[in-house]
Amino acid sequence: MVSSGAAEHLLYQVVEPGDLDSQEWRVIQSLHREALSASLITRSQQEIDHLLHWGHPDAYIASRLDPNVAVEAGEFRAGQLFAKPLVGLAYDGGNPVGYVYSANNTSGVSRRERERKMVGTARRYGWFREAAVLPDRWSQGIARRLGELSLEHEERSAEQPLTAYTWRELPRTMDLLRKLGFIILDEPQDIDVFGYDNPPAVQFRFVAEYAGDVLKRLQQSLD
Numbered sequence: 001m002v003s004s005g006a007a008e009h010l011l012y013q014v015v016e017p018g019d020l021d022s023q024e025w026r027v028i029q030s031l032h033r034e035a036l037s038a039s040l041i042t043r044s045q046q047e048i049d050h051l052l053h054w055g056h057p058d059a060y061i062a063s064r065l066d067p068n069v070a071v072e073a074g075e076f077r078a079g080q081l082f083a084k085p086l087v088g089l090a091y092d093g094g095n096p097v098g099y100v101y102s103a104n105n106t107s108g109v110s111r112r113e114r115e116r117k118m119v120g121t122a123r124r125y126g127w128f129r130e131a132a133v134l135p136d137r138w139s140q141g142i143a144r145r146l147g148e149l150s151l152e153h154e155e156r157s158a159e160q161p162l163t164a165y166t167w168r169e170l171p172r173t174m175d176l177l178r179k180l181g182f183i184i185l186d187e188p189q190d191i192d193v194f195g196y197d198n199p200p201a202v203q204f205r206f207v208a209e210y211a212g213d214v215l216k217r218l219q220q221s222l223d
Contacts (some may be wrong), residue, residue: 010098010142011091014149017065017101020087025038028089028099029054037130040169042195047194067103067129075193081106084155086089088134088146098133098142102126102150105163121160126151128164133174141222143176148218149210158212168202180217182206197223 020028029052035050053059063070067082090098105127106117117123127148131143150156164182166173185207190200195208206215 014088017087029060032132038135047198050195051193058206073208080105088150090142100131101129102148125161125163126156151215159220160210161213162208164206177206180214214222
């Protein structure tokens with residue numbers, strides 16, 4: 001899916017992770033690193049590099065080609081199943097300036113239960129894993145446009161719920177999710193994503209009942 005003619009004539013594209021080669025993923029990893037370094041002002045570069053496997057790009061790429069790899073590695077909680085991942089990219093010329101990753105997600109005690117939930121929409125969540133925009137392109141609606149295109153994709157359903165996890169250290173993201181109709185579900189959890197020798201992140205789980213409602217809010221905000 002390709003869209004042009006948005007803010008400053010950026011080119012937007014939604015593709016499957018496997019459509020991107022290792023060099024393209026390395027550029028995305030660098031974009032992601034720059035965005036988080038500007039956002040997580042209380043974290044050191046070493047902590048951010050640990051989160052993004054900066055010294056091990058193959059690990060970063062592998063878990064995005066197939067997010068189930070992160071479950072097997074213990075980076076995500078057990079009992080999760082992911083399918084149909086999508087990558088949204090915004091290009092200025094040939095250079096990526098924005099990135100959004102989403103997938104379908106179910107949870108359950110057994111793999112059979114998780115696979116069964118994938119068939120319908122009631123318990124098959126559209127999961128937004130991460131979004132990153134270069135700091136000099138913030139507040140231009142890039143992440144919102146990428147989110148819109150991801151939800152419009154044939155692999156997503158207007159009837160399915162959405163989920164996203166974020167941290168207390170990213171108040172802009174939390175505010176945006178609330179504006180889009182997400183609510184916090186469950187108690188916040190401490191997670192050691194920046195290395196066990198560093199303070200944990202306080203993680204919140206946000207949920208929206210219907211993807212279609214969130215899509216309408218995104219479209220209205222981009223008018």
